[in-house]
Amino acid sequence: MHARLETDDAQSIIEVNDLKVQFEGQTVLRDIGLSVPRGQTLAVIGESGCGKTVLLKSLIGLIRPSKGEVLFDGRDINKLKEREMTRQRIRFGFVFQNAALFDSMTIGQNISFPLKQHTDKPLSEIRDIVFQHLKEVGLPESIVWKKPAELSGGMRKRVGLARALVLKPDVVLYDEPTTGLDPIMSDVINELILRTRSKYPVTSIVVTHDMRTAQKVADRLVMMYPAVRLKEDEPQILYDGRPEEVEDSRDQRVTQFVRGEAGQRIEEMGAYIGS
Amino acid sequence: MVISTMKEDDVAEGCCARGASNERELVLATGTASNPNGDQQSEPDSMLGALQAAMFNWVADWGGVAVDCVAAVGDLTLFAWRTLVWTFGKLPKRETLLPSFYQVGVMSLPVVALTGTFIGMVLAVQSYYQFRELGLETRLGAVINMSLVRELGPVLAATMLAGRVGSAMAAELGTMRVTEQIDALTSMGANPIHFLVVPRVLAMLLLIPALTVMADFMGFVGGYFYSVIIIGIDKHFYLYNSQVFVGSWDIFCGLFKSVFFGGVIALVSCHQGFYCTAGAEGVGKAATAAFVYSFVMILVIDLILNIGLDRVYMSLWPDSIQSIGGG
Numbered sequence: 001m002h003a004r005l006e007t008d009d010a011q012s013i014i015e016v017n018d019l020k021v022q023f024e025g026q027t028v029l030r031d032i033g034l035s036v037p038r039g040q041t042l043a044v045i046g047e048s049g050c051g052k053t054v055l056l057k058s059l060i061g062l063i064r065p066s067k068g069e070v071l072f073d074g075r076d077i078n079k080l081k082e083r084e085m086t087r088q089r090i091r092f093g094f095v096f097q098n099a100a101l102f103d104s105m106t107i108g109q110n111i112s113f114p115l116k117q118h119t120d121k122p123l124s125e126i127r128d129i130v131f132q133h134l135k136e137v138g139l140p141e142s143i144v145w146k147k148p149a150e151l152s153g154g155m156r157k158r159v160g161l162a163r164a165l166v167l168k169p170d171v172v173l174y175d176e177p178t179t180g181l182d183p184i185m186s187d188v189i190n191e192l193i194l195r196t197r198s199k200y201p202v203t204s205i206v207v208t209h210d211m212r213t214a215q216k217v218a219d220r221l222v223m224m225y226p227a228v229r230l231k232e233d234e235p236q237i238l239y240d241g242r243p244e245e246v247e248d249s250r251d252q253r254v255t256q257f258v259r260g261e262a263g264q265r266i267e268e269m270g271a272y273i274g275s
Numbered sequence: 276m277v278i279s280t281m282k283e284d285d286v287a288e289g290c291c292a293r294g295a296s297n298e299r300e301l302v303l304a305t306g307t308a309s310n311p312n313g314d315q316q317s318e319p320d321s322m323l324g325a326l327q328a329a330m331f332n333w334v335a336d337w338g339g340v341a342v343d344c345v346a347a348v349g350d351l352t353l354f355a356w357r358t359l360v361w362t363f364g365k366l367p368k369r370e371t372l373l374p375s376f377y378q379v380g381v382m383s384l385p386v387v388a389l390t391g392t393f394i395g396m397v398l399a400v401q402s403y404y405q406f407r408e409l410g411l412e413t414r415l416g417a418v419i420n421m422s423l424v425r426e427l428g429p430v431l432a433a434t435m436l437a438g439r440v441g442s443a444m445a446a447e448l449g450t451m452r453v454t455e456q457i458d459a460l461t462s463m464g465a466n467p468i469h470f471l472v473v474p475r476v477l478a479m480l481l482l483i484p485a486l487t488v489m490a491d492f493m494g495f496v497g498g499y500f501y502s503v504i505i506i507g508i509d510k511h512f513y514l515y516n517s518q519v520f521v522g523s524w525d526i527f528c529g530l531f532k533s534v535f536f537g538g539v540i541a542l543v544s545c546h547q548g549f550y551c552t553a554g555a556e557g558v559g560k561a562a563t564a565a566f567v568y569s570f571v572m573i574l575v576i577d578l579i580l581n582i583g584l585d586r587v588y589m590s591l592w593p594d595s596i597q598s599i600g601g602g
Contacts (some may be wrong), residue, residue, distance in 0.1 A: 062458050064580075086464040100459035102451075104374070114463045 013038045013171060014059060019068035023052055028054050029229045030236055032068070034222065041197055041204040043218035043243065045211070047257065050226040051236070052207040053097070056173050059205070060092050061085060072171075090118055093164030093172040093202075097179060099156040103146035107134075108144030108158055114167045133162040136199075137192055154185035157259050161192060165200070172196065174206040178213050186210065195216045211258055218243050223254055310312050354546045358476055361469040367477075375474040380482040384489060391490035394427050395419060395497025403506055413512035417520035419498035424491050424521055429529045430577055432490040433536035436483065437569035441544035444475055445565030448548025449558040458548070472549070476541040483537030484530045491529065524588065528601050532580050540569045541578060 012035040019032040026049040036042055044052050057063040059070055061077045069076045072088055080088060101110045111130045115121060121129075131141050137158040148156055157177065164172060174193065178186035190213050197204060197217075208214055214221055223239040223246070230236060237244060239254045246258050256263045320421050366372075398419045406412045448471060460467045495517075502508045542563035551561040 057458065060462055062461055082466075086466075089462060090464040092462065094459065094462040096455045096459055098454060100455040102456055102459070103454075113465075117465050118461065167463075 011038075012036055013073060014205075015071040016055075016059070016136065017069050017071070019055075019058060019070065020066045021051070021058060021063060022066045026200055029065075030042060030227055034201060034237070036205065038203055039201060040220055041136045041193075041206065041218050042220045042222060043206045043208060043214035044222045044224060045209060045214050045257065047209060047226065050224045052209075052224055053175055055224070056094075056175055056205065056207050059173065060089050060094065061132070079089055090114065091168050091170045093167070093169035095157070095160050095164045095174045095177055097176045098153075099148070099160035101159060101163070105147075106144060107146050107148065107151070110148065111144075111163045111166055113161065118167065119173045129166060130162075131264060133135035133166055134159075136165075136195075138188070154181050154188070157181065157185075157189060158192065161189075161196070167194060168200065171205070173202045174204065174208070176210075177206060178208065180209045184233065186213065189213075190216045211260070215243050215252075221246050223257065225253060351542065354523075354531040354549070355470075355542050357468050358472050358542065358545075361466065362473050362477065365469065366473050367469060371470060372474045372477065376482065378443070379436070379475070379478040380485065383436055383439055383486055385481075386439055387432050387435055387486045387490050388493045390431050391423075391428060391493030392497035394431055394490075395423060395494035395499070395503040396502055398422060398427070398494075399498045399501035399506070403502070412506075412508050413514050415502050415508060416498070416513040416515075416517035419502070420495055420517045420521045421525060423498070424529045425525050426529070426577075428491040428494055429487045429533040429536065430573060432487045432542065433483065433533060433573050434570060435572065436479070436486065436537070437540045437544075437566050437572040440479070441540045441569045442562040444541065444544040445548040445551070446558055446562040447543055448472075449551030449561040452549065452551045453553055453558060464584075467549070471543045472541075475545055476538065479537035479541035480534060483533045483540075487530055487533040491526070528584050531584070532577060535576050535580060536573050538574045540563045543569045543572060 014034075014036040016032055016034040019029055020027065021029040027105075032055065034055075034176065044055065046052050054063055058065055059072070059077070061070070061080075061220075064078055070078060075088075077085065077088060100114070101107070105113070108127075108130055111133060112126050115126050117131060119126075130144065134141060134144070139155060139158055139162070143151065143155070143159075150157070161177075177189050177193065181189065193204065193206065194217055196202060204217075206213065206217055219242075221239065221241060221243040222237055224236055225238050227236055238251050239249050246254060248256055249258075253265070383533070399415060402415060402418050403412060406415055406418070448457070450473070457467045459471055499513065503510050503513055547561040547565040547568070551557045
């Protein structure tokens with residue numbers, strides 16, 4: 001067992017085994033098995049409500065699974081003591097869907113928050129790090145005094161990214177990084193994801209339903225399907241492979257998603273309307 | 276079963292799934308399921324069936340309410356316990372404490388002072404005519420200040436704070452939950468209880484006695500103003516009676532109770548916000564529930580503490596009641 005853990009440690013930084021998550025009796029994730037090698041950029045695609053975000057949150061113990069385990073560096077994250085859990089959590093950077101900036105704080109306070117929580121760096125150094133990270137995401141220094149509510153969606157997201165990177169994490173988790181942004185800003189974010197990866201030795205997991213993002217940033221693509229739409233014995237992960245090969249998948253549900261076709265959903269809709 | 280589901284949720288700090296409501300629906304479903312059986316039989320039987328179904332529903336309803344109550348109390352107790360552990364484990368930084376203290380203390384001062392002033396004056400208006408009938412209008416000072424210091428000051432200051440601060444706490448934490456800010460805190464290795472709940476609870480616990488003193492004082496000023504300046508009761512007797520009847524024990528009782536009120540308001544409100552359900556509706560519900568539950572708890576705690584404090588008083592000074600009766 002111990003030897004196995006060590007080999008896991010060398011190959012994959014995150015390993016998910018037989019994960020099951022239920023909310024109020026409803027199964028959102030089931031039998032999820034996933035292994036993410038160090039340095040990989042994995043895109044998880046799938047329609048809304050298929051459990052992508054839940055999977056992402058389970059990886060850092062924000063959601064506890066009903067069954068199964070999440071191994072980070074070979075250790076089950078849900079079995080760690082509070083202090084150890086905190087230590088492992090700050091090795092992750094989480095970019096939330098709507099940035100989740102603390103709206104009672106200024107942008108500067110938001111970005112410096114993890115530093116103040118976990119390091120004893122002097123204020124001048126913290127200020128330099130904040131300015132450097134703002135520059136990296138292409139924002140001017142003058143916004144440090146602004147509150148999150150005064151920024152546009154794209155700017156907030158970039159601040160969220162800066163905040164996630166400030167502690168130099170090993171893994172960056174992106175929850176729908178381009179949702180709700182215009183095409184140009186989406187591409188800026190894609191570019192930032194790529195740049196982050198070339199600059200730091202990070203493993204990235206990008207949850208998205210934007211195919212453009214998935215194709216552009218990922219080395220590997222995983223497609224999930226809502227558990228309620230599946231038969232008992234069908235796996236929830238429909239596709240796991242290279243992004244450029246996804247179009248050739250033989251599963252109709254995968255190709256429909258990739259091409260953005262409604263398929264039989266139109267008929268389902270008709271059944272609801274009664275036409 | 277309910278308790279175990281609840282514990283899991285509590286530890287997970289993630290979603291706010293509650294076991295209790297499901298349980299209730301299940302019970303209700305079994306209750307109504309017996310209905311069709313009754314209808315298919317002959318008339319007296321169907322009457323009996325309907326009656327039986329009604330009985331089942333009634334039991335199921337109250338059972339559901341009871342299960343909900345137990346789950347809610349358990350949930351809150353666990354939440355309070357975790358807050359307590361964090362409070363004594365590690366004090367939050369000054370910069371996280373100060374905004375809460377400012378919000379609770381400084382910002383509530385005007386509204387609490389205003390409440391106090393009006394209670395004082397209203398008490399004077401209400402009791403003056405009755406006491407004048409008995410020729411005891413100089414005793415007004417005693418009545419007004421005694422009721423103020425022991426009961427109305429602490430309770431109404433707490434009520435005001437539940438409305439002003441409690442709902443705001445629930446709405447703030449609820450919004451933070453809904454917009455994933457609480458998840459963001461956790462993901463950055465900051466415990467949300469330590470960072471969000473402890474400062475608020477501490478601010479309430481430490482500042483509510485000060486605010487109660489303010490309410491008491493302004494009530495005294497209001498009562499004095501109406502009784503002495505407007506009605507024209509003799510100033511000397513008004514003050515003398517106030518001084519003789521209101522002792523330090525009475526002031527202590529009021530302040531002692533206020534600490535509990537403060538703790539309960541902060542805990543209930545933070546708990547409501549912390550486990551807020553999604554959307555604007557969830558936040559609204561949390562804010563309303565925070566006030567309603569806080570207020571109910573204030574009343575219940577007030578009763579229990581009054582009984583307890585009276586017992587303590589009797590055991591400390593067994594002769595005191597007779598001496599007042601005699602004097």
